Amino acid sequence: MQAKAAVALPPDTLADDRLTGEDLSHDAALVAAALRRRRLLRVLPWLVFVGMLILWEGVVRLFGIPEFVLPAPTVVGATIWKWWTPILVNAQHTFITTLVGFAFANILGLTLGVLIGSSTYVYHGLYPLLIAFNSIPKVALVPILVIWFGIGTPSAIVTSFLISFFPIAVNVAAGIATVEPELRDVLRALGAKPIKIVRKVGLPRSMPYYFASLKIAITSSFLGSILAETIAGQRGIGHLMIVASSRFEVPLVFAGVVVTAVMSVAMYAVAALIETRTISWATRGQGDNSVTGV
Amino acid sequence: MVEPERPAPSAGATGPAFVEIDRVWMRYGGAGGTLALRNTSLSVAQQEFVAVVGPSGCGKSTLMRLVTGLWPASAGSVKVAGKKVDGPLSIAGMAFQNPTMLPWRSILDNVMLPFEVVEPHPGRLRRERALYEDKCRALLKLVGLDGFEKKNPWQLSGGMQQRASLCRALVHEPALLMLDEPFAALDIFTREDLWSVLQNLWLARLPTVILVTHDLREAVFLADRVLVMTSRPGRIMVERKIDLPRPRTREMTYSPYFQEMVQDLRGHIDRARQDEDVAHAG
Ligand SMILES: Nc1ncnc2c1ncn2[C@@H]1O[C@H](COP(=O)(O)OP(=O)(O)OP(=O)(O)O)[C@@H](O)[C@H]1O
């Protein structure tokens, strides 16, 4: 019988399967290298940032650039320190204005996005209009908004809303409209009604798109409120900057820019954090989402 | 492990048809599109277990989609439980050829999905969640997925996802079970284990089952009746009744009757494939 001729492998070939000490140390080296790489990646933006500040300071001092053209970072820092209270009060005002506009943008953007994404009729009826609307430069709208809502905070809220609403709506709609037919069929095969399909597949599927849009929307939201404040504000960082600029207090204008950037980046970070917390499934838990892996 | 032998429920095949496909045509994508089914008729009795085999691309998955109402037929009529199918059914459980797990849900939550959709479960779900979860866990354990309930779909191998997809198809005990190559991604040993699991589940509740497979032994082992389809555009070419008692055992697969059955089906499939070659040459 041929079959009987099969022999068991000698035991030492099995032993080769086990990890030897050398393998383990190699493994440890890889882990250490990965750790170093991750640490480098984390400090990289800070290094670049500090480098830029030093360059800026150096150029200003080297060429003796006057303060009312380009103040050095140290001067801007000192200005922030000196005008701390008015900056804080105005920043707080801008922050709240922005968040209110942003909140409205979320509510309406999500609602409209879901409607557009889940109904062919709404899609064809509204989507072209939305695109057309978005190509209007919003700056041109501010004077009209001022006529409607008066000088001050309401106009800023509306501007902030108008600018950030669009990316949210479009992204959510795209997320729902591009649901894989296979995933939809899983629900359809169970006899699910359209609303249930949107709830169980459309919405979860659009969340990565939604969070991606949030990161764009929050920064545009700041842009909107500050824009309105500079044109027709009585308070807020935008107003502070325009007043400072009319008095040629250029360092104070720069201080406003810095404070705005800090708020904007902080909100961006919050949005990014929520994103990684809630939709790790979209990156299959790998987090590192560059296409090339480099 | 001697279980009492039940009479093969295929005796019910003489009863009223549960699934009735009458001269159905299916063409994808308008007038110039692919003709997938041509004048296909078949009927499946209540509580019958039917297997459909046929060369790749002959329209088996298409047939499944028509029966569950996911696609409308181009011509002809499809009836399930005496009613004309004019939209997705809610009495069917379907395991798709690709194990389409929702990637944002854990395996357990994927298997729970039917309970969130199919009446009367959604109303009870909040109160009796634990009960429902236990049921899903038990089923996952049965297919060898215990310990993976909380994992995300992409953390499972293809074959494991397919098993989870099988669980999702039958967890809510649908009256009609549509299985599109549910074991295709599994090794032969796991596969044969799951044949028995599926057979036991079927014997326990006797749903009507339509199983698509490429594995002729699987078809003969599980089905009351095996249907062979021609190559595309597909039609039922031959049907074979399998006269083996239930529950069927692995020993039966070695019997001359079983082997003959497989050989016979094999011959028909070969013929179907040759027809295809001729059609392509012509
Ligand atoms: N969505 C679709 N659009 C257009 N053509 C399709 C579509 N789905 C299937 N077809 C065509 O219909 C024919 C039958 O496909 P089907 O998926 O039913 O085959 P199958 O028998 O399930 O094959 P397999 O055994 O490989 O799964 C194929 O020729 C395919 O090209």
Ligand SMILES: [Mg+2]
């Ligand atoms: Mg198929």
